[in-house]
Amino acid sequence: MSGMSLTLRAALSLPVDLSALEPRRIAQMDPRAVGALTLPQGNGTVRVDQLFDVQRRDSGATARLEIHGADGRLDGVGAGLEDGEIHVHGRAGDYLGRGMRGGIVEVHGDCGAFAGAAMRGGRLTVVGDAGDFLGGPLPGRRHGMRGGTVLIHGRAGDRAGEAMRRGLLVIRGDAGANCASRMIAGTVAVLGHVGPGSGHGMRRGTLLLRELPALPATFNGNGAHRLGFLTLLRAQLAAVDAELAAVLPAHARAERWVGDRSVDGRGEVLVWR
Amino acid sequence: MDIHGVELDDTFAEAFDMTATRLVITAHDANWARHAATSMTGFATSVIGCGVEAGIEGPVAAERAPDGRPALAVLLFAFDRDTLAKHIERRVGQCVLTAPTTAVFAGLEGEPVNLGRNLRFFGDGYQISKVIGDTRYWRVPVMDGEFLCQERTGAVRAVGGGNFLVLAASLEGALAACERAVAAIGELPNVITPFPGGVVRSGSKIGSKYSQVPASTNHLYCPTLRGLTETRLGPEIGAVLEIVINGLTHADITRAMRAGIEAACSADANVRRISAGNFGGELGKHHFHLREIMA
Numbered sequence: 001m002s003g004m005s006l007t008l009r010a011a012l013s014l015p016v017d018l019s020a021l022e023p024r025r026i027a028q029m030d031p032r033a034v035g036a037l038t039l040p041q042g043n044g045t046v047r048v049d050q051l052f053d054v055q056r057r058d059s060g061a062t063a064r065l066e067i068h069g070a071d072g073r074l075d076g077v078g079a080g081l082e083d084g085e086i087h088v089h090g091r092a093g094d095y096l097g098r099g100m101r102g103g104i105v106e107v108h109g110d111c112g113a114f115a116g117a118a119m120r121g122g123r124l125t126v127v128g129d130a131g132d133f134l135g136g137p138l139p140g141r142r143h144g145m146r147g148g149t150v151l152i153h154g155r156a157g158d159r160a161g162e163a164m165r166r167g168l169l170v171i172r173g174d175a176g177a178n179c180a181s182r183m184i185a186g187t188v189a190v191l192g193h194v195g196p197g198s199g200h201g202m203r204r205g206t207l208l209l210r211e212l213p214a215l216p217a218t219f220n221g222n223g224a225h226r227l228g229f230l231t232l233l234r235a236q237l238a239a240v241d242a243e244l245a246a247v248l249p250a251h252a253r254a255e256r257w258v259g260d261r262s263v264d265g266r267g268e269v270l271v272w273r
Numbered sequence: 274m275d276i277h278g279v280e281l282d283d284t285f286a287e288a289f290d291m292t293a294t295r296l297v298i299t300a301h302d303a304n305w306a307r308h309a310a311t312s313m314t315g316f317a318t319s320v321i322g323c324g325v326e327a328g329i330e331g332p333v334a335a336e337r338a339p340d341g342r343p344a345l346a347v348l349l350f351a352f353d354r355d356t357l358a359k360h361i362e363r364r365v366g367q368c369v370l371t372a373p374t375t376a377v378f379a380g381l382e383g384e385p386v387n388l389g390r391n392l393r394f395f396g397d398g399y400q401i402s403k404v405i406g407d408t409r410y411w412r413v414p415v416m417d418g419e420f421l422c423q424e425r426t427g428a429v430r431a432v433g434g435g436n437f438l439v440l441a442a443s444l445e446g447a448l449a450a451c452e453r454a455v456a457a458i459g460e461l462p463n464v465i466t467p468f469p470g471g472v473v474r475s476g477s478k479i480g481s482k483y484s485q486v487p488a489s490t491n492h493l494y495c496p497t498l499r500g501l502t503e504t505r506l507g508p509e510i511g512a513v514l515e516i517v518i519n520g521l522t523h524a525d526i527t528r529a530m531r532a533g534i535e536a537a538c539s540a541d542a543n544v545r546r547i548s549a550g551n552f553g554g555e556l557g558k559h560h561f562h563l564r565e566i567m568a
Contacts, residue, residue, distance in 0.1 A: 166404055185402065204401070228299075228376045228421040229412055231340040232405045250341065266401065 002027050003059030004034055006052035008069035008090075015093055016041040016051065019076035023063040023084030023103070031056050059085075072112060078105035081122060094131070097124040098138070100148065113157065114138070119167065121148045123240075132157035132176065135169045135188075145169065145186060151240050158195065161188040164205065170240060180207040183267055189237065191247060202260045202267030208233075210247075212255065212271045219259030219269065226253050230272065248272055274564050276538040280546045281563050286436045286530070287551035288559040291326075291350045292357050293431035293521060295380030296388070297333055298369055303343040309375045310345040313368035317349070317360075318468045321488065325360040326350045326433060326519055328465030339378045340421070346380050348465045350433045350519045357428055358386045365422070366392050373417050379426035389413075389422030432559050435518040435526035438476065438494060438548040439537050444512035446543025448472075450536075451514045457536035463525040464518055473515040476550055491550070509545050523559055531566050 004026050017040040026034050035049030048054060057066060063084035067074065070090030078086045079098040086105045088096075094112035097105045102122040110128035116135040134156045135145040144164040151170045158176035161169045165184040170191075177195035180188045183205040194213045231251065238245035255271040274281045298313075300306035310329050317327035330346040338344035349364075351357035369377050370392060379388060393400040393411040401412040409424040439454070441447035455471030458464060466472075481489035492498045493505045494513045506513070516533055520526040534547055549563055 187403070206403070225418055227412070227419055228340050228342075229403050229405070229410060229419070231342075232410065232421075233403075236405050266399070268401075 003057040003062070003064035003066065004029075004031065005055045005057045005066040005068065006048070007055075008052055008067070008071060008074075011071050012041075012051070012073040014042040015073040015075045016046060017076045018067075018074050019079035019095075019098070021048075021065060021077075022081065023065040023086060024082075026065065027059075027063040027084070070107075070109065072110075075112070077107075078103070078124070081105060091128075092126075096126070097122070097150075100124065110154070116145055116148070116150045116169070118143065119145045119148045119150065123148060124150045125153075126151070127153045129154035129173070130156045130160070130171075132159055133162065134160040134171075135164055135167070136160070136162035143184065149240055155192070156190075160190075161186070161207075164188065168236065168240070170237065170244070172241070172244075180205065180267075183207070187233065189244075191244075199257075199260060199267065199269050201263055202269075203264035204266045205268075206233075207267070207269045209269060209271050210273060212257075212269075215257055215269060216260055216262070218262040218265075219257045220261065222256040222258045222268070224253040224255050226251060227256075227270075230254060230270070274567070276534060276547065276567055278542075279538040279544050281534075281567060282546060282548040283564055284549050285551055285554070285563065286434070286549035286561040287554060287557040288432050288434035288436075288526065288561065289352075289557040290559075291320075291352060291431045291433040291519065292354050292428050293348055293350045293381075293433075293519070294357060294361065294383070294386060294426045294428045295330065295521075296347050296349070296361070296365070296426060297338060297344050297378045297380040298347060299333075299338050299340050299342040299344040299376045299378070300372070301342065301374035303332070303345075305372060305374050306343050306345045309369045309372035310347050312372065313364040314347050314349075314467075315368075317364075318473075320350070320352055320356075320433070324351065324356060325364075326465075326467040327364070328467045328471075328519075330462065330465055331459065333380075339423075340376055342376075348463075348519065348521070350431055350465075350467075354384060354386060354428050361386060361388060361426065362391055365389075366395070370395065370413070370415070370420050370422075376421040378423045381427040381429055383427030383429040385425040386428045388424060388426045390424050392422060393424075395420075429521060431519065431521045432523055432526055433519040434557060435520060435530055435559070435561055436515055436550050437530055437534055437537075437563065438513055438515050438546075438550060439544060440494075440506065440510045440513050440546040440548060441544045442509060442511050443543055447512040447514045450538070450544045451516060453539070454516055454533035454537040457532040458516070458518065458529045461525070461529050461532060463522065464520040464529040466516055466518055468517055471516060473517055476513070476515045479552060479556075494548075505548070507545075515550060526559075527561060527566055530561055530563075534563070534567060 072091035075093035092111040096115040113131035155173035174192035314327040333344035476491040
């Protein structure tokens, strides 16, 4: 197996959709053949080599795609990814890892809106900040993330984890308004602050925080509990990011709030200090 | 052939294919883990009367326990996966779910068998599913907080019925030798001795003079039948006790038999012979020849 490196030649005037560039598909191709592939841009298409310098990179047994110089207009990076790795240096655009089912996407920078939207598996890491609708549903759809792991080192925008159904979403910084709103199941962990409306419409699932936000009036206090599953969750978080284990004390009691009682009401906000 | 002066019969133990799983029971402290494990492995000496054969395999280091608490591993054996599943559910439901502070996890990977999948309904709709990694757990609300259980465990092919007989001059000598053997076997992984204290006094043969009784006393080794029936006991034998061993593999049982026989034959002049129980080699596909094991 081999890898491919794409380096953006100049800033883009229009966003371009990179969802066709799957690492496994292009790993065995000749760089000139990769350059001849076409990508949707605006209402037309553009050849890869019109935008990028294409070079082969030895990546051992892993199918790997590197993108250098990303300027925030590269949309759909890693969309539908099933295996292999994509590493983005710079700012990724919207729909990063949209509907991905496996593999690894890493962004060494920020990303736009809808990152991890409708994701089903794999691991998505953003070293910088993420935009709105992180791990949420695609426009017009009912369900957000249904599996996989998302780690955001920085902040996330509004509606992170909205209508999420399964999986793990970790935000080391702050999250915007309506975090985990309409959540169906799964786990959202935010180490910073969350914005107003967080947990609103939560049916099930876990919103794990380090300080209690102003919750909707339809959440009820449930007391402080030492919950066995938190030990397992802590181990999972530590596997995602070793520093998280140091932040979250082992066998700690968590303050628990249950809701949203205006809907199914079996969700929980856990404050783990 | 002899072991420390104890004669080793030229015979073999006959054992059977079984299906097994390991469960890891954790609790607030080792005491409560043992209460639950002892209870759930009770009345599990023989599949003939109990459905499953079960026992405590040993402690699990807290750092290796899924939730980092004091833990015990138990092994359960049945003739088929459906029977195993039925008894897991029944025993965990009655003996682990009920025990304060406990949680239960799969201890083996293999063919999936329900663990908490149906027990979750005790939560009356308030149970919570939590998928961590690729594994689903159930959080069932109970009066001390939550009962945490993994949805499924794994079943593997295993071996049940490895055994050896300790023939001693006195009952006290046979007991002491068996206690040493059980302690030695208890140090080994992947095996259990499912009978009370690991020791059986009612060795059996297949069939009976009574048509409704499938198995009856093994008259060949009953000292009180000497002179009345065919016997394999010389005048120097006062009592015979048996140790039955179930293990995850043939090699695990071989290792356990070697350790048990070695321990039984050491430090006690009272033990006269070591033998083994079999059915002529026609029922079980696993044969453990004593002299090969101890060679």
